[in-house]
Amino acid sequence: MERVIAQADVVIAGGGPVGMLLAAELAGYGVDTVVLEAKAATDDQPKANTLHARTVQSLARRGYLDAPWPADNDTPARAPFHFGGITELTVTSPATEPVPLLKRPQSDLERQFEETARARGARILRGHLVVEAAQSAHGVQVTAEGPDGRRTVRAAYLVGADGARSRVREQIAFPTDTWPASVSALMGRVRVAAPDVLPGGWHRTPRGWIVSRPEPGEHRLIRTLDCASAHPDRHAPVGPDEFRREVSRIAGHEVEMSDATSLTRFGDFTRLARTFRRDRVFLVGDAAHLHFPIGGQGLSTGLLDALNLGWKLAHSVRGAAGKGLLESYDDERRPVALRLVENTFAQLALMRSGSDVDALRSLFSDVLATRDGHALISGMISAQDTVHPARSVQPSPWEGRFLENRPLRTENEGPTDLIGLLRDGRPFLLLTAGADRHLADTAGRWSHVVRTVRVPDDADLPCQALLVRPDGYVGWASDGGDLAEALTAWFGGTPA
Template sequence: MVRGVRGIRVQVVVCGGGPVGLLVACELAGRGVSVVVVEAESGVCRRPKATTLHARTVQCLVRRGHLAGLAGAGVGGGAGSGGVFHFAGIPGLSISVPAAEPAAVLKCAQEVLERHFEGRARALGVRVLRGYRVVEVRQGPGGVRVSAQGPGGRRVVCAGEYLVGADGARSVVREQAGFASGTFPATVSAMAGDVRVEETGGTAGTAGAGGSGGSGGLGGLGAGWHRTPRGWIVAKEVGGGVVRLRTLNCQGAFAGRGVPLTVEELRREVCWIVGREVAVREGRWLSRFSDFSRLARSYRRGRVFLAGDAAHVHFPIGGQGLSTGLLDAVDLGWKLAFAVRGMAGVGLLDTYDLERRPAAQRVIDHTRAQLALMRPGPELDPLRALFGELLARGGEGGEGGVLASMVSAQDTVLPARGVDSPEWEGRFLPNVQLVTGQGPTDVIGLLGEGRPLLLLFGEQGGSGGYEEQARGWAGLLRVVHAEPVAGLACEALLVRPDGYIGWASGGEGPAAALTAYFGAGAGAEAGGVVAGAAG
């Protein structure tokens, strides 16, 4: 509880204290930007939510040091290793990562991640106001103003230069700031909850599509994904005789989306889908969801930005919602910090929308495609069998590898600055091992400070005049001379703080890219923007 607070002035106000909002705050505060986070919940929400971080999200967060204590670099990597996942409930999706990268799939409850990011944010000086619900958002030429209602009816007003709306699917920021959205209406009804279940007899009518076997769990189906002629059941044992249960009914959307779900209604749904009586009792965390999808038509309106579920919502298949939101936070965080500190190129903040909105559109599209495969009609059986074969052909370059790269966001390539840009520009730089004058290191180690990195390879990199062209940004850039690396056929690379390549040798020098990202002559005052505290 915040006592005696009436007005707070900071450089950036973040509405929403979930993992996405807190990560934005960490990125900003680590670069010396003053931040306040306004969150309606009085404490970290314990309701079961997301549990999956996919490969590209893990890779970006490890490069920024945000997963210290949760995931380490160089473990679980290698082209032949990774996480076993699913596509549309069909098992066998093998997600692999390059050598020396962290694990391909990190399982971490959203509650744990939120506590982790909040601790980091507070340690960096972020003020987190819990129990304050946003009621009004205004922006003008000079900044933004957020009013929130708090404990005991007290009101707090936060003012700043910029506002980030990370306040979820029912975002007040999105509505009050006037963001338009494109939507896809709900076509299915789904339920979720933690329950106790008992088998009461009967015969299962399941078609079987990825259950892990065994007689425990839900009505003898065991833990896993189970398709029946009427829909889907997903069951996971969470200890103490409790099953985390989800149902999918493809007959249509539920008309009363806001009507609270009861244990009895969930029981009837389960029995109908599996085709027999199953005793479901003692439910908690009961909820409804659907395939309703939304994508904001822009992630920016003036001084207001959207991130996470406030910007995009999709059917929760494939565990991609949290990962997509955290990638939003990483992309926006460093750009907004440089803008606040006066060291951003003219169009840098606009690139947030250009880079992240197409990524969310892609997630929405392929989650809708997965749902189409999950509809239970027998006419789709040949298509499901075909996708099963494709998943079996995993590995580098195989059909299964294409699907795995899409789900894990490792196929993301950012828009190039020009039509003649070298092929490396816009791609993600793997965690290659480097030999420098200071000894061996790797990309993760060099990006931990949060500074852009200019890599110069061998004598060619040093003799191309690239370091001289970048001298005006010397206070901002980390310049590293390294021996040539097999597979990196270029003389020099400019690596952004998030690990993506912003410029590569082969065309013009780095000056134009540096100006676009960081403005002309940004290096003269850039010392304070280093994010070492966040690494």
Template structure:
């Protein structure tokens, strides 16, 4: 059997897996993606990216940076919580809009093109059937139209969805909750008096969301809160979909020309760990929840953006001890919060519990000021902008773990904003003030860390900031006296192994070969 040796194998070529592949390949990590499907699925899927996901994508160069100087005002967009409209999602000035429309299929094609251009090997029609995990490596066995092939890698990442083969074959346990509602989705053509009105429809039996497509069809999502969920693997036909829609709507809905009919529910799953030795999980392989609030795709992409640079630095030999474990420490709590938030939304959407409005829901906190505060809190939570990461320093500044929103820096090399500053994937030490003493990183950290000197920034009272590639603050010196801790701060994140090449010398070359024409 042919054996291909590489650094990382990613199982699953959806947008999350392909984004991770792009990130790794851009850092010079030899990366192979194994995907069962022959082509990108055209089924209606997620279409929205929330603010924090768009902000990190911009810092990694996947979205255009704003023009300089930064003069744009904050941008807001209306949104809902549990189907109750009233949230105002806001992105600060200089950031992407807070609700970015990007269909999942478009993202998948874009990331695949970028992954291939960066040097990743993307193989379609490869189904994983075996996995052997040891202290030194992982061997993945995959079937393809011409036979079988093995891939030996330092790490394997499961990006293969809710029925993850990596999670199952790797024996990674997960906590699950049983479904309580039955839901269906599909695209159909409706005619006559049965044509639904666009928007949200709440009834004593559940709720439905109707949206007209560009070709005059209807994209319908129907949730029956009174009927136990059927096995989501059972095929869904037009007649069953019509009956379920008519039942929830309380009137006959005539429909034909169905496509993309499927079932879903509020079943949830959360892996107990996102890392088991040399196995890691991202996206739906790690967490599954009811698809409300357009948060699933954004959460998966944030997983990939968090893991990408940490895994690359680990493979390239510059990561400090425990850096890769911080992926689980940062992303699993975020998913746990999301699952709890989604459960609350589903409970609020049951006919017996549904408030009349978001104002009624938030008014339970008391005063009008409390209502306003609670609405802002919900908006930040839904958009992911309330995330603060756990610190790694012994005596962390209040800045550590927070996200640095886009701002303009007057550096020795001219003006630059935070988005452009991080686009090359380095950790970046920014030192403020003309009298800041020089400090240079160890030679073996070339390509992983760089130092920039900037004039002080109004509203940012820091002597120095250590920025991660994803835009979060890894360390901050509040005063000039704190600069003596730079060495300790850097080594908490980056500790090069002796005898390892610098990050700059990366040339990804696979050993072994895969069947031609596949």
């Protein structure tokens, strides 16, 4: 039996945290959104749990995180981290921003985003596996197998958030670059008989790596890494005996364990789509970029994909998008993903065995000890170094940069800050009292999309006027080109 849903604006294939966040964003803008998710319920198996600084900052701006703040509002917050198992790295964020590192299980985020998406009117269809996807000049059509048979959804746009084995990517024939696996890794939650023989932290031996993390109930989440070769079948199931033998082999002594659960096998097979958009179809998260999960960057990168694409799709659906707005998703997010792939390759190179790698790790530790080297790696891992390409003919140096949070005294809304101003997802023009008067008149012609926020001249702003995108990045600044040109590029022409 086949059932047809009335046309939606956007259909999302995949309801993991990335797909659910995108659904919540779109529904918040009033976009009719359908999510097709194969799983009947959220999967609680251990997966990603790291949110890096730029993701924490971005989710806070959109109201999804009431993230903790540094104890000292005048001092940048710091969090210890690592690069390729070198633990001298510290991730820092400005004192005006939430903490630079937040641990939240992927399953918790998925539930939160799904609850928000449903509350905003998105239709979440669990137990529906996408089997076919196609597009034409006028829209997309997606067919899924569900509990009641086949169901077809027709929409204006399709987003593939369906993970590493994305059916959308295959059906729409997105070209990709791939790199074969070269390492073998296992993960599992176990109870260790003698916890002192495998304390928490990173352990490097001549045979590989063990990462041990204590968990509630006397369990540990343990990951192993063997850099010698890839497993011949990365999809083969892992049994408790194999897991115990591998942990013991790498440790160099017998490690007795019991109550093994959540056993999985993974490697460094890598895939990067050559484009994240094909006409009416987009890829986000693992469907677009798959890499070895070192550095905890995958979840954060996927969520930033969703936050970048969400407002652009919404403006396009609502007819308030400039020419090329949807193309900017690929222009902005694919370079970030490529850099992510490259830094995971670099981290794995630092984790292999051999005297040459020992020398490289020693040198890299020295680099991390320098201010510039440390800032480079910290910014890359946390995505705080992301600067989007400018779209203006005469861009300001601030265009494409993330605007750091700061307290503001606004004319109409009283005391607030940048995070508070972005909660409603609407772009705005920050205008100081001394800014050119014609700027307010120009912005007024786009008042159906952009609001004007007036602040005193003593506001801590880099320019007298700034156009702030819904994702917190600067779209135009007054030391650049023409405001009307920028507003047209982002949000289309003004009403007649």
